[in-house]
Amino acid sequence: MKILAVDDDPDLLALVAFALSQAGFVVVKAVDVPSALRVFAHEAPDLAILDINLPGGSGFDICEAIRKQSRVPVMMLTARGEEEDLVRALDLGADDYLTKPFSPRTLLARVRALLRRAGLETGGAMSAGELHLDLEAHTLRVGEAEPVKLTKLETRLLQILIANAGNVVGTERLLTHVWGHRGSGDRQLLKQLVHRLRQKIERDPAEPALLKTESGAGYRLVASG
């Protein structure tokens, strides 16, 4: 799980990074707006923690830019007594905020809550109807049949589809979830992945019963069970 932390105060940034990495997260750092955006595009983190006061811009700018291209959870850091900032942050699509000073403990708890809310903090397995996906073993069991072995990307694709079982998941969201921002815009990647996955899990890959195409929108996993 990769987290982007942005702050111009080196001490605070180090503290945040230390707390997060102790907890097992991979942390990428930035100290100003342009580098934050560059790192975000490059590393495709799963969550962003943004300070509001930054040299040459603000965390709002970053939040806005991120929201234009991604739905990753965003947490803003504010100094005490700047309540009006919070309204603006939440308006811009931030998911949570933390008032300085805060304890590493609190930070971790909030980060975990955000990841959980985003469906990213799944344990080892998830299910929808007849489908049981084991994220550790990279296997999918359909009903009582033998589990099918999956590749890493196939597992990631099914993870987000099962998390949204029965609903259409947009092409762009699938791309960023499976490949990060690198794959953004390349529909060919998704075409092939879906094709290969259907060969494995569909009874008749030419007439998919589980992984439906929603023309012009994305794909939808049928959760019958």
Place this chain on the structure above:
Amino acid sequence: MKILAVDDDPDLLALVAFALSQAGFVVVKAVDVPSALRVFAHEAPDLAILDINLPGGSGFDICEAIRKQSRVPVMMLTARGEEEDLVRALDLGADDYLTKPFSPRTLLARVRALLRRAGLETGGAMSAGELHLDLEAHTLRVGEAEPVKLTKLETRLLQILIANAGNVVGTERLLTHVWGHRGSGDRQLLKQLVHRLRQKIERDPAEPALLKTESGAGYRLVASG
């Protein structure tokens, strides 16, 4: 050690699952009565944590069904102020209960207490099938054969594998358990460690019977016997 957690509240379920998996348990989840019973039959967990209020039934039903076929410890989750439920739960054979809200810390303490009572908690030694690992002496005994001396890292690797015997343990989890976060991402380390361990414990290291590779996912210890 595998634990079944059943709750219809996704947040609480995720929290419980996260706390348990952080502590090294394998967690399997379910959100309703039928799927809980299906998962229980299929996964044979060592302990079950059941919420009482579930859509389309209650934790009591699950507890009753489990008790008909198994003696695994069962812990029930109740909302505050439903004391009469506790009587019923304990009547049905539940071993412990927890009143919401509770802290992950409390949960873990109670779970460990239950496992200890059931004789499943490991001391300085642990076993799976024919394998007996002595964490103090750094030795592994296979069946009745002579114990094999292990290095520190080999012991750590076998510790997590035996704790999850029969299940796939993901590469990333192995790396962090053996090396800490430092080794995260370096698959070469794990490759070599597994290679060296196989030389020691496998009858035919080229055709491993105990420490199986799960391509693209991780490794799995076969618990035969």
Place this chain on the structure above:
DNA sequence: CCTCGCTTGTCACCGGTTTGTCACCGGGGC
């Protein structure tokens, strides 16, 4: 302090699998 032996980390290579890329097909809307 030095050396020995064991453990651990790093490099390079092989063969198999997975993933990325391209080219082409067919259907539906304009």
Place this chain on the structure above:
DNA sequence: GCCCCGGTGACAAACCGGTGACAAGCGAGG
């Protein structure tokens, strides 16, 4: 017809796991 979209097959590039060799680290004993 033309264009856009999704599906498909083929091939190449990247990656993964297994293996041997060797160097670096480390503790024990001289």
